[in-house]
Amino acid sequence: MRKVVLVTGASSGVGRALCQRLLQEDDGLHLCLACRNPDRAEAARAALLAACPSAQITSVQVDVSDLRSVLRAAAELRRRFQRLDCVYLNAGIMPQPQLDVSALLLGFFSRKVIHMLCTAEGLLTQHDKVTADGLQEVFATNVFGHFLLVRELEPLLCRGDGPARLVWTSSRNARKANFSLQDFQHRGGQEPYSSSKYAMDLLSVALNRKLNQRGLYSSVACPGTMLTNMTYGILPAFVWTLLMPIIWLLRFLVDSFTLTPHNGAEALVWLFRQKPESLDPLSKYLSATSGFGSTYVTAQQMDLDEDTAERFYHSLLELETHVKATLQGADAQS
Numbered sequence: 001m002r003k004v005v006l007v008t009g010a011s012s013g014v015g016r017a018l019c020q021r022l023l024q025e026d027d028g029l030h031l032c033l034a035c036r037n038p039d040r041a042e043a044a045r046a047a048l049l050a051a052c053p054s055a056q057i058t059s060v061q062v063d064v065s066d067l068r069s070v071l072r073a074a075a076e077l078r079r080r081f082q083r084l085d086c087v088y089l090n091a092g093i094m095p096q097p098q099l100d101v102s103a104l105l106l107g108f109f110s111r112k113v114i115h116m117l118c119t120a121e122g123l124l125t126q127h128d129k130v131t132a133d134g135l136q137e138v139f140a141t142n143v144f145g146h147f148l149l150v151r152e153l154e155p156l157l158c159r160g161d162g163p164a165r166l167v168w169t170s171s172r173n174a175r176k177a178n179f180s181l182q183d184f185q186h187r188g189g190q191e192p193y194s195s196s197k198y199a200m201d202l203l204s205v206a207l208n209r210k211l212n213q214r215g216l217y218s219s220v221a222c223p224g225t226m227l228t229n230m231t232y233g234i235l236p237a238f239v240w241t242l243l244m245p246i247i248w249l250l251r252f253l254v255d256s257f258t259l260t261p262h263n264g265a266e267a268l269v270w271l272f273r274q275k276p277e278s279l280d281p282l283s284k285y286l287s288a289t290s291g292f293g294s295t296y297v298t299a300q301q302m303d304l305d306e307d308t309a310e311r312f313y314h315s316l317l318e319l320e321t322h323v324k325a326t327l328q329g330a331d332a333q334s
């Protein structure tokens with residue numbers, strides 16, 4: 001039977017490169033592209049089919065920041081498939097990023113320069129907003145929409161006839177200091193992206209504790225810094241082009257500048273090749289590129305504790321109950 005792999009955010013960037021690389025690994029896959037924009041989904045599907053005509057590629061429309069859309073998409077997937085072998089939770093946003101140029105310049109003269117260039121610690125803030133469901137948009141898109149999707153897809157993922165896996169596209173920018181259990185949506189801060197990626201790391205750990213015994217395994221990966229729509233929101237494309245000679249030199253010291261989505265997908269594809277039971281649930285798997293441009297995968301222990309992961313998971317369950325009741329109430333009124 002064909003393995004079924006679902007990828008959110010498959011229309012561009014690392015999601016799209018990942019799809020292409022997965023089909024190169026195994027052209028017998030059934031790949032389902034979960035995208036918010038049907039035209040972009042169709043364009044991605046056509047490009048993938050042109051490269052791999054024997055592949056089976058379908059799409060499902062989902063806006064992960066919109067809870068009704070997630071519930072609809074999950075119902076559609078339950079109708080279409082008996083089982084899912086792997087879900088890549090990859091869609092993500094970093095809205096209106098602001099780069100602190102003076103912190104960047106000062107950072108070049110500090111001992112933490114390599115850490116700064118790998119993680120962007122202290123360099124970036126974002127402007128978040130509230131969705132129609134009343135959630136912070138970065139949290140809703142990067143974390144909660146995906147959490148709800150996983151919850152709704154549990155019957156396809158935990159079938160007891162062999163392991164299934166989740167792979168979260170997290171980030172080296174995830175930072176404990178930017179996350180608070182009391183404000184897990186990051187309403188009160190200026191680094192919602194970092195907070196959401198830390199939340200994702202906690203969630204993966206909690207899901208392993210809950211669902212390993214039912215055959216579902218979760219891992220987190222960071223693709224490294226790539227040139228995609230997301231990073232073109234930080235600096236325009238021509239500035240990245242001007243910076244390229246410096247970045248090529250920096251690559252001899254900093255292994256996180258993967259630059260292309262193809263290189264960035266390295267850890268995500270590597271995880272697909274591993275037996276899920278053999279992976280460390282407390283590690284983040286990082287795509288990395290050497291000074292000479294070769295790409296490899298490293299593992300890094302995550303800065304978190306399992307008790308916080310457990311408490312965060314319970315907060316998400318409470319929020320799920322609350323938002324579902326609100327949606328049902330609104331449906332009953334209309």
Ligand SMILES: NC(=O)C1=CN([C@@H]2O[C@H](COP(=O)(O)OP(=O)(O)OC[C@H]3O[C@@H](n4cnc5c(N)ncnc54)[C@H](OP(=O)(O)O)[C@@H]3O)[C@@H](O)[C@H]2O)C=CC1
Nearest residue numbers: 009011012013014036063064065091092225226228229230
């Ligand atoms: N670029 C980088 O350097 C790094 C990126 N990452 C992570 O990689 C992931 C992919 O980002 P990247 O490829 O860089 O950037 P892109 O902006 O190219 O890709 C983001 C993808 O997510 C989709 N998406 C965004 N919002 C939603 C939504 N509400 N519902 C459904 N899909 C949505 C986009 O769809 P659409 O085409 O419709 O916009 C797009 O396909 C993100 O999770 C990001 O945090 C992690 C580390 C570094």
Ligand SMILES: CC(C)CCC[C@@H](C)[C@H]1CC[C@H]2C3=C(CC[C@]12C)[C@@]1(C)CCC(=O)[C@@H](C)[C@@H]1CC3
Nearest residue numbers: 116117118119120123171172173224225243246
């Ligand atoms: C290196 C150049 C001479 C100057 C580039 C400066 C910044 C624009 C980059 C330095 C570190 C980068 C970085 C990211 C974006 C671009 C930088 C801030 C990310 C935040 C992109 C998204 C992620 O998820 C992180 C893993 C990246 C961390 C590093």
